[in-house]
Amino acid sequence: MSALFALVVACALVATQAFAGPGHPRPPRKTHTLELAKREQRHVPLRKARRPRKATVGERAVRIARRYLGTPYSYGGASPGGFDCSGFVMYVYGKLGVALPHHAASQYALGRAVAYSALRPGDLVFFSGLGHVGLYVGKGRFIDAPQSGDVVRVRPLADRRDSYVGARRIATA
DSSP states (O other): OHHHHHHHHHHHHHHHHHHHOTTOOOOOOOOOOHHHHHHHOOOOOOOOOOOOOOOOHHHHHHHHHHTTTTOBBOTTOEETTEEOHHHHHHHHHHTTTOOOOSSHHHHHTSSEEEOGGGOOTTOEEEEGGGTEEEEEEETTEEEEOOSTTOBOEEEEGGGGGGGEEEEEEOOOO
């Protein structure tokens, strides 16, 4: 029986050497220890954690504006008790330290013009021959204080596309 065992071991050894190939000797077996693991551990530099991007003034304006959803429209209003369209935009930007006039056409004279296709959250959007203003919130929607009997709400910009005049981006220092 021991001759048969020796023959099996010899065949296995030859097969192993043949599998490894002549130019590829089998690597020596390593005993895994904590010491070995520490020696073989490669140093991989850690990536610096990304700082969250600071919100733009426009994005902050949208966040503030959303707090007033449902506030009733009030002609000449510029407070949480009631807003008209320009008073709403004036109030929101005022919370960010940006002074705007309480008149849509006067607000249109500020900032810089923005193409419809380049709108970003916080841009002022104007309608009805500069008689109405809202705040673009992104994804083709804007927030405004529409008219008597209504409340501050978000709606699709496409609803007012026929009376759209233009948009302005309020620049801050």
